[in-house]
Amino acid sequence: MSHGLNKYFGKAWMLAVYMFLYLPIVTLVIYSFNDSKLVTVWSHASLRWYSALAADADLISAVWLSLKIAFVSALMSVFFGTFVAFALNRYKRFVGRTFLSSMANMPLVMPEVIVGLALLLMLVSVQHWLGFPERGLFTILLGHALLGTAYAAVVVTSRLKEMDGRLDEAAMDLGSKPWQVFTLVTFPLLVPALVSAFLLTFTLSFDDVVLSAFLSGPGYNTMPMVIFSRARLGLNPTINAVATVTITVVTIAVIASSFYTSHVERKRKREMALAYSDAIR
Amino acid sequence: MAQSKNTFLNFFSGRKLIIGVPYVWFISLAAIPLLIVLKISLSTMETASVSNMVDWSKGWPSLTLNFSSYQFIASDALYVKTYLSSIKYALITTIICLAIGYPFAYFMARAPKHIQPTLLMLIMLPFWTSFLLRIYAWKTLLVNNGIINNALISLGVMSEPIAMMNTPFSLTIGMVYSYLPFMILPLYANLSKLDIRYLEAAADLGTSPLKTFWLVTVPLSKAGIIAGSMLVFIPSIGEYVIPELLGGSNTLMIGRVLWDEFFSNNDWPMASAVAIVMILLILVPMALLNKYQSDQASDKAGA
Numbered sequence: 001m002s003h004g005l006n007k008y009f010g011k012a013w014m015l016a017v018y019m020f021l022y023l024p025i026v027t028l029v030i031y032s033f034n035d036s037k038l039v040t041v042w043s044h045a046s047l048r049w050y051s052a053l054a055a056d057a058d059l060i061s062a063v064w065l066s067l068k069i070a071f072v073s074a075l076m077s078v079f080f081g082t083f084v085a086f087a088l089n090r091y092k093r094f095v096g097r098t099f100l101s102s103m104a105n106m107p108l109v110m111p112e113v114i115v116g117l118a119l120l121l122m123l124v125s126v127q128h129w130l131g132f133p134e135r136g137l138f139t140i141l142l143g144h145a146l147l148g149t150a151y152a153a154v155v156v157t158s159r160l161k162e163m164d165g166r167l168d169e170a171a172m173d174l175g176s177k178p179w180q181v182f183t184l185v186t187f188p189l190l191v192p193a194l195v196s197a198f199l200l201t202f203t204l205s206f207d208d209v210v211l212s213a214f215l216s217g218p219g220y221n222t223m224p225m226v227i228f229s230r231a232r233l234g235l236n237p238t239i240n241a242v243a244t245v246t247i248t249v250v251t252i253a254v255i256a257s258s259f260y261t262s263h264v265e266r267k268r269k270r271e272m273a274l275a276y277s278d279a280i281r
Numbered sequence: 282m283a284q285s286k287n288t289f290l291n292f293f294s295g296r297k298l299i300i301g302v303p304y305v306w307f308i309s310l311a312a313i314p315l316l317i318v319l320k321i322s323l324s325t326m327e328t329a330s331v332s333n334m335v336d337w338s339k340g341w342p343s344l345t346l347n348f349s350s351y352q353f354i355a356s357d358a359l360y361v362k363t364y365l366s367s368i369k370y371a372l373i374t375t376i377i378c379l380a381i382g383y384p385f386a387y388f389m390a391r392a393p394k395h396i397q398p399t400l401l402m403l404i405m406l407p408f409w410t411s412f413l414l415r416i417y418a419w420k421t422l423l424v425n426n427g428i429i430n431n432a433l434i435s436l437g438v439m440s441e442p443i444a445m446m447n448t449p450f451s452l453t454i455g456m457v458y459s460y461l462p463f464m465i466l467p468l469y470a471n472l473s474k475l476d477i478r479y480l481e482a483a484a485d486l487g488t489s490p491l492k493t494f495w496l497v498t499v500p501l502s503k504a505g506i507i508a509g510s511m512l513v514f515i516p517s518i519g520e521y522v523i524p525e526l527l528g529g530s531n532t533l534m535i536g537r538v539l540w541d542e543f544f545s546n547n548d549w550p551m552a553s554a555v556a557i558v559m560i561l562l563i564l565v566p567m568a569l570l571n572k573y574q575s576d577q578a579s580d581k582a583g584a
Contacts, residue, residue, distance in 0.1 A: 013384050013385060014389065014392075017381060018403060020381075020458070021403075021461070021462075024415050024458070027418060027421065028415075031428070038426070039421050040426055040431060080302065083303045083306075084303040084306075087300045087303050090296075091296060091299070094296075100300075100303060102567075103307035103312060109515040109563075110516075110519075110560075110563075111518060111520065111536055111559065112519070113519050113536045114318075114539075114556045114559060117318060117539065117553065118317065119310065119314050121314060121318055121321055121549070122309075122310075122314035125317060142310065146306075203411075207411045207412050210521055210522065224411070227413055227414070227417070228526075231413075231417045231420065232525065232526065239417055240421075242414075246410070247410050250410050250411075251409075251410070254405075254406060258402060
């Protein structure tokens with residue numbers, strides 16, 4: 001193969017794609033420090049839009065609402081997503097397995113407007129028959145948890161697949177009850193996957209605008225809803241400031257969690273190596 | 282196990298519960314809602330209330346079906362045009378994502394093993410930062426007095442700004458940008474497993490690199506190509522936020538039509554019918570995705 005040329009071309013291609021992916025993010029951050037009222041014309045550096053952000057009561061209450069929703073819906077997503085992953089991994093044959101797996105895949109690709117419409121019509125019917133739930137926090141939570149369950153299931157499934165089934169068997173051979181196997185062996189091994197599933201579904205919820213718009217009621221504006229309605233009207237430097245804050249927090253969280261995961265992984269490998277060497281001795 | 286059959290914890294680890302919980306969850310939040318959409322799409326504005334979902338007036342449950350919304354969609358040129366235009370933009374997005382993403386995934390899979398996790402994380406990182414904010418960022422780049430136009434004018438490349446916002450161009454950039462990681466990830470998963478010995482065998486037999494690529498690499502990565510393409514194509518069809526922020530009023534996308542029918546016109550039957558037709562359009566791509574995703578999964582299990 002013509003390695004030399006291929007190598008340079010490959011590097012250039014990858015660099016170009018990374019630049020394409022990061023260009024908008026970098027400009028968003030740089031222009032958040034721009035003093036000008038015009039988002040796109042650089043005047044000089046200042047923290048003007050950060051103080052505007054700090055004084056923006058609407059946006060701040062929206063951020064709190066979004067954080068609350070993201071936290072609870074991520075917990076729900078991980079809980080139900082783990083069930084989905086176990087059901088589809090542990091049991092290869094049961095009635096409606098294909099149905100369950102396609103239902104679990106559906107929210108991943110189905111256009112969000114359809115998911116939002118369907119959920120809303122269902123919740124309106126339930127409200128008609130039972131008198132609740134009122135549209136608001138709870139209904140948004142359900143929508144985000146439905147979406148998040150599908151993503152959490154993918155993350156947990158991939159972990160379950162690469163897990164060493166012999167550890168479970170060994171525990172059972174040593175007389176552990178099934179729930180002991182779960183709490184003492186399976187669950188600790190799953191923790192890194194559960195953490196990354198939580199982070200992923202948290203960010204999905206924190207970012208969602210379409211499902212929230214369908215499912216929220218008066219007085220419940222999430223951060224993306226506020227940003228979306230402002231961005232529709234035009235450019236707004238406060239959005240740059242709030243973007244920079246979120247991007248910083250998310251980047252730190254993602255990097256920290258990947259360090260945590262690789263740390264846990266290394267520790268587990270070391271302990272297993274020790275255990276095996278003890279066993280051999 | 283038998284002696285503690287009645288304990289709660291034993292029940293917790295039980296097969297019935299593990300299968301039952303996700304079943305109830307998805308039936309109530311996915312299957313039933315979709316059936317309600319189907320039902321409402323078959324009613325008229327006057328009868329489309331949740332109170333008379335099922336008609337009991339004859340003493341037994343009966344459904345009155347009304348196809349007027351579907352007839353309207355089929356007869357109105359604008360709906361047909363919007364569906365076609367959505368498919369067109371989804372196709373263009375998929376093709377460009379494949380053209381950019383395939384070489385990228387290929388080179389990434391050939392990069393030194395120890396830097397691959399970092400390369401992968403750099404692809405994932407924008408995906409973690411808000412999608413909405415990244416689309417907004419494109420708006421600041423593309424508007425007439427935006428960052429790109431200002432930069433080109435101050436560099437003297439041109440004197441007048443190019444109108445890039447609210448065009449098919451800005452819509453396509455936003456869609457490609459948002460969905461590119463969905464193309465790269467399954468392709469990379471597939472290409473990084475590719476057995477290098479096949480390529481060596483082809484080279485040993487005197488096949489040119491380009492021919493090897495077309496005859497060996499591409500066919501072997503078919504599952505990744507189809508999975509990635511469907512992951513881009515299916516959500517692109519119903520995309521709402523990107524056309525709303527970057528597309529302007531001239532780019533027709535069906536997701537926006539559904540939104541307007543529901544929020545502006547309050548026409549639930551029309552919104553539901555638009556949704557059902559959209560679901561019919563994506564059924565075949567969905568089936569393809571399911572097939573090739575499970576193929577990839579079984580490849581993994583076999584390896």
